[in-house]
Amino acid sequence: MNDAFSLPQSVLVLGGTSDIARATVRALVARRARTVVLAGRDRRGLEAAAAEAGAAGADRVAVERFEATEVERHCELVQRVFTAHGPIDLVLMAVGVLGDQARDESDPEAAARVITTNFTGPAAALLAVAGQLRAQGQGTLVVLSSVAGERVRRANFVYGASKAGLDGFSQGLGDSLAGSGARVMVVRPGFVRGRMTAGRQPAPFATTPDAVAEAIVEGLARGAETVWVPGGLRAFMALSRHLPRALWRKVPG
Amino acid sequence: MGSSRHQLLTGWGRTSPSRARVVPASGMGRDSLAALVSRPGTGGVIPRGLGRSYGDAAQCAGGTVLDATGLDHLGSFDPQTGLLTVGAGASLDTLMRTFLPRGWFVPVTPGTRQVSVGGAIAADIHGKNHHGDGSLSAHLRSLTLATPTGIRVLRPGSGPEDPSEDARLFWATAGGMGLTGVILEATMQMLAVETASICVDTERLPDLDSLLAAMASGDERYRYSVAWVDSLARGRHLGRAVLTRGNHARLGQLPPARRRPGEALAFAPATRLEAPPLAPGGLLNRVTVGAFNEAWFRRAPRSREGQIQPVAAFFHPLDGVGGWNRLYGPRGFLQYQFVVPFGAEDVLRLALERCSRSGAASFLTVLKRFGPEAGPLSFPMPGWTLALDLPAGRPSLAPVLDSLDEAVAGAGGRVYLAKDSRLSPDLVGAMYPRLARWRSVRDQADPEGVMQSDMARRLGLVSPPRPAPPPPPLLTEGRSQG
Ligand SMILES: Cc1cc2nc3c(=O)[nH]c(=O)nc-3n(C[C@H](O)[C@H](O)[C@H](O)COP(=O)(O)OP(=O)(O)OC[C@H]3O[C@@H](n4cnc5c(N)ncnc54)[C@H](O)[C@@H]3O)c2cc1C
Numbered sequence: 001m002n003d004a005f006s007l008p009q010s011v012l013v014l015g016g017t018s019d020i021a022r023a024t025v026r027a028l029v030a031r032r033a034r035t036v037v038l039a040g041r042d043r044r045g046l047e048a049a050a051a052e053a054g055a056a057g058a059d060r061v062a063v064e065r066f067e068a069t070e071v072e073r074h075c076e077l078v079q080r081v082f083t084a085h086g087p088i089d090l091v092l093m094a095v096g097v098l099g100d101q102a103r104d105e106s107d108p109e110a111a112a113r114v115i116t117t118n119f120t121g122p123a124a125a126l127l128a129v130a131g132q133l134r135a136q137g138q139g140t141l142v143v144l145s146s147v148a149g150e151r152v153r154r155a156n157f158v159y160g161a162s163k164a165g166l167d168g169f170s171q172g173l174g175d176s177l178a179g180s181g182a183r184v185m186v187v188r189p190g191f192v193r194g195r196m197t198a199g200r201q202p203a204p205f206a207t208t209p210d211a212v213a214e215a216i217v218e219g220l221a222r223g224a225e226t227v228w229v230p231g232g233l234r235a236f237m238a239l240s241r242h243l244p245r246a247l248w249r250k251v252p253g
Numbered sequence: 254m255g256s257s258r259h260q261l262l263t264g265w266g267r268t269s270p271s272r273a274r275v276v277p278a279s280g281m282g283r284d285s286l287a288a289l290v291s292r293p294g295t296g297g298v299i300p301r302g303l304g305r306s307y308g309d310a311a312q313c314a315g316g317t318v319l320d321a322t323g324l325d326h327l328g329s330f331d332p333q334t335g336l337l338t339v340g341a342g343a344s345l346d347t348l349m350r351t352f353l354p355r356g357w358f359v360p361v362t363p364g365t366r367q368v369s370v371g372g373a374i375a376a377d378i379h380g381k382n383h384h385g386d387g388s389l390s391a392h393l394r395s396l397t398l399a400t401p402t403g404i405r406v407l408r409p410g411s412g413p414e415d416p417s418e419d420a421r422l423f424w425a426t427a428g429g430m431g432l433t434g435v436i437l438e439a440t441m442q443m444l445a446v447e448t449a450s451i452c453v454d455t456e457r458l459p460d461l462d463s464l465l466a467a468m469a470s471g472d473e474r475y476r477y478s479v480a481w482v483d484s485l486a487r488g489r490h491l492g493r494a495v496l497t498r499g500n501h502a503r504l505g506q507l508p509p510a511r512r513r514p515g516e517a518l519a520f521a522p523a524t525r526l527e528a529p530p531l532a533p534g535g536l537l538n539r540v541t542v543g544a545f546n547e548a549w550f551r552r553a554p555r556s557r558e559g560q561i562q563p564v565a566a567f568f569h570p571l572d573g574v575g576g577w578n579r580l581y582g583p584r585g586f587l588q589y590q591f592v593v594p595f596g597a598e599d600v601l602r603l604a605l606e607r608c609s610r611s612g613a614a615s616f617l618t619v620l621k622r623f624g625p626e627a628g629p630l631s632f633p634m635p636g637w638t639l640a641l642d643l644p645a646g647r648p649s650l651a652p653v654l655d656s657l658d659e660a661v662a663g664a665g666g667r668v669y670l671a672k673d674s675r676l677s678p679d680l681v682g683a684m685y686p687r688l689a690r691w692r693s694v695r696d697q698a699d700p701e702g703v704m705q706s707d708m709a710r711r712l713g714l715v716s717p718p719r720p721a722p723p724p725p726p727l728l729t730e731g732r733s734q735g
């Protein structure tokens with residue numbers, strides 16, 4: 001169950017190998033989480049993440065296969081996890097790929113794959129999770145969106161648009177859950193150092209997976225609907241939103 | 254059960270909301286109540302009284318919450334002996350309004366009258382008179398309990414150690430947080446009084462040591478004793494407090510004009526003001542609470558004796574402000590109440606220091622002295638109990654309270670479940686060493702684990718196996734609930 005600080009005792013991660021997810025699981029296990037279910041497509045990577053959760057103090061750790069693009073299987077998977085391990089107090093959606101903007105612009109199929117992985121697949125999974133949380137009468141859905149989705153930039157518009165879609169979808173889903181006992185918290189990190197951004201020049205406001213994890217724990221207690229990491233991005237983006245298009249399109253990747 | 258509906262519920266602290274099917278007990282016969290707890294559908298059942306427990310004790314996410322306030326019949330009262338049989342849904346407010354004018358007071362009252370008899374028994378409540386009179390269970394003569402295995406009439410026998418099956422279930426129910434079944438009715442010994450007033454002595458104490466010394470030496474002269482502690486005072490002022498103690502006023506202690514029977518026993522609590530419905534978060538912050546505390550402490554007389562106060566003013570000052578729990582804003586608040594045995598006074602100091610240092614302003618900080626211990630899940634034990642009201646939306650408080658839990662458990666003390674919304678399951682067993690015994694008695698009455706609450710799940714109170722929930726319907730569920 002979630003306690004008065006919204007700290008969960010059981011957690012399901014979709015995208016269990018993600019750097020940010022692993023840091024978040026460590027932070028939650030350091031508090032109250034004892035049951036951790038990690039779902040993803042890389043068995044080896046999941047097992048490493050599971051071992052890490054166990055070492056951090058989780059008593060019950062399980063891994064499940066989850067391929068975000070196979071939307072027809074999401075309901076079955078989510079239902080199985082809730083039946084075997086429920087109640088699940090917190091579900092973290094951490095799936096995402098950055099894509100390769102230059103390639104994706106000239107390869108519509110590649111672009112569609114990025115969009116399916118970041119938006120269509122996760123959106124279907126979020127609906128399946130929301131159905132379970134409703135039936136359960138409580139629970140938190142944490143969705144890793146991105147600052148890139150707040151105002152889409154020319155330099156990474158395929159990724160940015162997919163995140164914008166997921167972000168809007170999650171907000172709407174959160175509103176639809178009002179009164180159900182379940183809620184959605186949308187997390188918008190800036191540049192997070194890790195394998196997704198490996199080899200790239202850190203952008204201003206660069207942060208770390210552990211900092212994102214702490215911001216999530218804080219946001220839960222505050223009952224936040226949106227969390228920016230670092231927090232200063234909120235004001236920064238509030239200004240950027242009003243930059244003229246002619247300038248905005250020149251902002252580099 | 255046609256009138257059941259789905260509802261989002263929280264405790265008094267307004268944290269951790271969860272949704273459940275709420276079934277009103279009013280109009281349900283005993284048989285259908287018994288049927289409800291034996292065949293609950295899915296997701297468990299828990300009774301709920303007036304929702305004055307602070308945390309998740311009277312919630313059952315995804316399951317059924319039985320609104321027991323409809324079980325409010327006044328059964329029978331014997332004016333010779335003061336024995337009252339009353340439905341578990343009746344409020345202590347009703348009991349006072351009904352019986353105080355006839356010269357009978359409730360044996361134990363919490364800091365609010367707005368609790369149900371069933372909720373009071375399930376938490377085995379204590380009052381300002383615990384040091385002498387014990388908790389509510391000491392004043393009960395019998396209980397009628399609907400368990401998943403049938404309706405039982407239970408008596409306390411020779412006390413918490415009585416080995417008979419009925420007595421064991423009685424003591425597992427008093428303090429058992431609704432997890433042994435639904436209390437339908439109780440018989441309790443009321444207290445004969447001559448007036449509806451308390452004769453109060455007030456003292457201001459400059460620090461914790463002088464406060465503890467005053468309470469340890471003087472409490473025996475009073476039925477009621479409580480100290481309000483200035484939680485923001487630090488250093489040499491740490492623990493400065495206003496100690497109020499009193500006894501039921503005798504008729505002769507009232508001013509002559511108020512000695513007529515109708516007047517001496519008149520119970521007329523002040524009308525309720527309403528707190529603003531949408532209080533902004535943080536209305537109660539370090540500055541406002543600090544100012545309030547300073548004023549309160551200064552306002553109290555250094556020492557005053559024999560002040561005559563109406564019972565409502567003495568016991569339930571907060572009942573005058575309806576919905577004051579909203580003053581903490583949308584994230585709600587929690588109350589951290591623990592007890593430590595005599596000799597572990599350091600833990601009191603630690604708690605005051607840590608909370609003061611964390612900047613969390615506790616609006617109400619109360620210290621009492623406890624007398625004897627009761628059933629296995631009952632909170633009180635001989636020692637000191639300290640209660641702090643704290644805002645929940647402050648993440649940094651969580652680890653502070655976790656470390657206090659360790660200190661409390663280490664000293665052989667415990668946290669009060671009726672106030673709890675955040676304790677870790679890892680420490681419940683240490684705090685309630687008779688938990689395993691309680692579980693075995695509970696499990697006999699409810700072998701399939703039908704009785705469930707959010708608190709029971711959070712703290713692992715009810716042992717597995719739980720009934721496997723059938724696969725819930727997907728996606729469309731919420732919409733059909735409207
Ligand atoms: C301002 C304030 C001051 C307080 N002061 C004190 C105090 O001084 N001393 C003290 O001991 N407590 C105090 N309390 C706590 C309060 O007395 C308890 O939480 C009490 O249980 C509340 O009763 P309720 O009817 O509101 O129960 P609820 O909060 O609705 O339920 C509490 C528990 O009782 C169970 N329950 C309710 N009805 C039944 C039933 N018919 N059968 C079986 N189980 C049932 C529920 O399942 C739940 O576990 C205070 C609370 C407030 C808000």
Ligand SMILES: NC(=O)c1ccc[n+]([C@@H]2O[C@H](COP(=O)([O-])OP(=O)(O)OC[C@H]3O[C@@H](n4cnc5c(N)ncnc54)[C@H](OP(=O)(O)O)[C@@H]3O)[C@@H](O)[C@H]2O)c1
Nearest residue numbers: 015017018019020042067068094095096144146191192196
């Ligand atoms: N890093 C950043 O700068 C940054 C900034 C803002 C937002 N975010 C978002 O935060 C989330 C986590 O990112 P991260 O930084 O932790 O990066 P990461 O370590 O690369 O995590 C991405 C996760 O997505 C999974 N995934 C990718 N495609 C999948 C698919 N088709 N099916 C199932 N799982 C798939 C990955 O699994 P595999 O191990 O199998 O690849 C991995 O678990 C993502 O949504 C990302 O968009 C990241």
